[in-house]
Amino acid sequence: MGEMNQNMTQKIKEKVEEEVNPEEIPGVITTTSNAISDFIKKTAAQDFINWGRKNSLWFMTQPMGCCGVEMIATGCAHYDTDRFGIIPRNSPRHADVMIISGYVTKKYLPALKKLWEQMASPKWIIAMGDCSISGGPFYESYSTVQNIDEIFPIDVFIPGCPPRPEALLEGFIQLQKKIAAKKDKGTNY
Numbered sequence: 001m002g003e004m005n006q007n008m009t010q011k012i013k014e015k016v017e018e019e020v021n022p023e024e025i026p027g028v029i030t031t032t033s034n035a036i037s038d039f040i041k042k043t044a045a046q047d048f049i050n051w052g053r054k055n056s057l058w059f060m061t062q063p064m065g066c067c068g069v070e071m072i073a074t075g076c077a078h079y080d081t082d083r084f085g086i087i088p089r090n091s092p093r094h095a096d097v098m099i100i101s102g103y104v105t106k107k108y109l110p111a112l113k114k115l116w117e118q119m120a121s122p123k124w125i126i127a128m129g130d131c132s133i134s135g136g137p138f139y140e141s142y143s144t145v146q147n148i149d150e151i152f153p154i155d156v157f158i159p160g161c162p163p164r165p166e167a168l169l170e171g172f173i174q175l176q177k178k179i180a181a182k183k184d185k186g187t188n189y
């Protein structure tokens, strides 16, 4: 009797699986990870997530060279970065964006790498000033790191010595555009 019931149940299950394909029922999404990832790709969900990300870029306050002073000024009331969702945070655990604001000495590089690793993904990184991009006035110096883009996945470069707060703000706006266009490096990091 028990075996008969089992066979019946198995037959009903097979029949249902044969006739009902959940993927073909409009509005029904199977709860497998593939289905969720397909849903995100095929719908505007990714656009919506990116909209939230680009409008809440919290940057870490770790001023480095003289560019760091401009970075601090950008965070002050005059520039009101909050209106773009750009807010300074002093913990890497809370920050989305790291700004390399000046020269990176070989001695400081391990600490900078550690800060970057402590940030949660998705995360973005901006190289601010000639020193961070190519060494600037410290080009080929014995103590500074050159070509920082070989070490970190830089999304935006802001040239200048130092770039003014307006330039940093423009850099953030370019980063927002990259995130919206899904051309940033940080989302998939």
Ligand code: SF4
Residues within 6 Å of the ligand: 065, 066, 067, 068, 101, 102, 103, 128, 129, 130, 131, 132, 136, 137, 160, 161, 162, 163
């Ligand atoms: S780019 Fe100019 S202002 Fe910025 S850290 Fe280097 S020397 Fe200082």
